[in-house]
Amino acid sequence: MNSSDGLDASHVILRERARRLAQRPSDKPLEEQIEVLEFTLAHERYALLASQVNDVQPLRDLTPLPCTPSFLRGLVNLRGRLVAVIDLKQFFGLPEPGITDLHRIVLLRRDEVEIGLLADTVEGVSAIGKSRIQPAPSTVGGVAAEYIVGVTPERLVILDTDAILNDPRLVIDEDVSS
């Protein structure tokens, strides 16, 4: 390798770095931001509003419930409370990779109703500028638009907690016909 070429390359890098540092910060006031909890379902990135999430727990001691719809995976005992675990992939009709110990439960609470959403992985809480959230098309990755708040350019789907909690399918009243 030619030494002059190496010198030229490092010179270009150093010049670029100097140009960026020389920029003056923007005078615009900081855009209003919302905080979302990001998780993945079938390799797709989804998010919930952090303010609406109670907490996140690891999936342990899942007890399946017979005579329930397939999206209701079962019940778990969290600190003495029974919490129903909803599988959004079943709920939304997404591909099913099965469940492991690595799954997490995102706990939601509304008016004494506490349910857990099964998530493949939980990425964490991040802040997103509201301007970046765009209305969702009719369906995104198989999820109906009625459950979606918006979509970021990074294909992060922000789900609507209220819509999910208010879904009539969650009210389960089934009999097992003898």
Place this chain on the structure above:
Amino acid sequence: MNGFNNLKTGTKMVLGLGLIVALLVLLGVMAQHAMEEITQSRNVAVEANALEASLNDDRAVVLTLLSISDATTRNNLFDEAGKNGRSAAAYLQGMRNLTQMEPELETMIAQFADQYAVYAQVRDGQVLDLLRKGQVEAARATSLGEQNSRYLAMRDLAEKLSDRALTLGTQQASSARSTFAVVGVLALLAAIAIGWLLTRTIAGPLRSLTTAAERIAIGDLPSEELSLGRSDEVGLLHQAFGRMSRSLRQMAGIAHSISEGDLRVSIEPQSEHDVLGKAFASMIQNLRNLTADLHEGINVLSSSASEISTSTSELAASATQTAVAVSETTTTVEEVRQTAQMSSEKARAVSDSALRVASISEEGRKATDDTAVGMARIQQQMELIAESMVRLSEQSQAVGQIVATVDDLTGQSKLLAVNASIEAAKAGEHGKGFAVVAQEVKSLAEQSRQATAQVRSILGDIQQATSAAVLATEQGSHAVAEGVRQSTQAGQSIQALTGSVSEASQAAVQIAASSQQQLVGVDQVATAMESIKLASNQNVDSAKQMEAAAHGIKLLGEKLKQLAAGYRL
């Protein structure tokens, strides 16, 4: 004389010897007679002397009686006088008995007897009677008178008688000696004459016969007649000799004619015991057969000799060829000998190298023993390594468990950080700082997770490597076991090799010895071939000589044919 000659020889002997014996017997009888006469004369002389002594004694007794008077002695003397008278009478009677043959002595004895009778009567009747009566003087007168003269006459007569008897005996002895001499000479002459006669009649003809037998013994058959004209044994012997001689001459004549080749003669045996005649007859018959056979044989011989001659010519040619072949073989044997010498040297070299190989294989055996020991040590080390690897595997398992725990803790930390972020978001503006801390915690948890993942991947690599090492150790252990087995096998092989090499060495030594013997043998063969060569050369010469000899036989056959033609059958 002719009659004597015709007597048997035994009779002749008995006659001659009997004559001699008769002469000897006559001589003996004469001697006996003479001896008897001489003895009688001698006895008469003795008796006369004894009578004289008795007279003397008697006279002495009478005179003693005249002189003494003792009664006892006188009685004794009387008894003695009676005894003397009786003994004198006995002597006188004995003389009479003896002298019966001589008349002169007989008359003298009779004279003496007459006188003694008178004397005895006077003595007994007068003297002794008077003495008993004690008339000594009358007795003395009677005794000394006429009685004394009678006594003296009787003593002279007794002496004369004795002398006469002795003289007579001496005369008889001398006459007997001369008679013996004459008769002995006659007997000797008769014996000589008889001996000469017997010798002449027996030994003479036998001598002439002996001469004839000697001549016959040396083959000279006498042609003259041997007959003696006598009928005794000697004559018969002569006649038998003559017949034998004639027979022999006849046989000789026949033999002569046979010798001249005339086999047509015939012979009749003299008797059924004629051995020679029978033998001659069968000889002639056999000779006829033999000559006939001989004719045939000679014909065969002649043709055979021709064939032999041809064959010997061929034999000579083939002997020459054999000599050439033997010469070539001798050369070949010489080459073989050189080859055998070379092989002997090679065998010795092989023997030496086999000994070297034996020592090398011994070293190899020691080396494999050392290898086996080393392999055992390696096996122990491999077992130690395997144990270490197992321990390492267990420990990496433990590390994996620890990593899993750490991973779990990391997940929980991250979850806690997420929950903290959620709580901070709920707190709004007041929770901003807390949100930053929660973010930091989450970042740490993330880093921890990544580190754990790295540890896990490293641990996986370690486990893989450990498994590989365990496998490799296992394989190594197997390989070492195999190595031990193979080194044991190699040891055994080398052991067997040592044995084989030792045997090979012995075999090589034996081969060396054998090839040495072979060399000696080939030398002997070479010598033998030289001898054979000489012999075959001699064979060639002999074959040539045989050829000449066969030609000679052929000529001989021709000649024999001519000779056999000379025999007339």
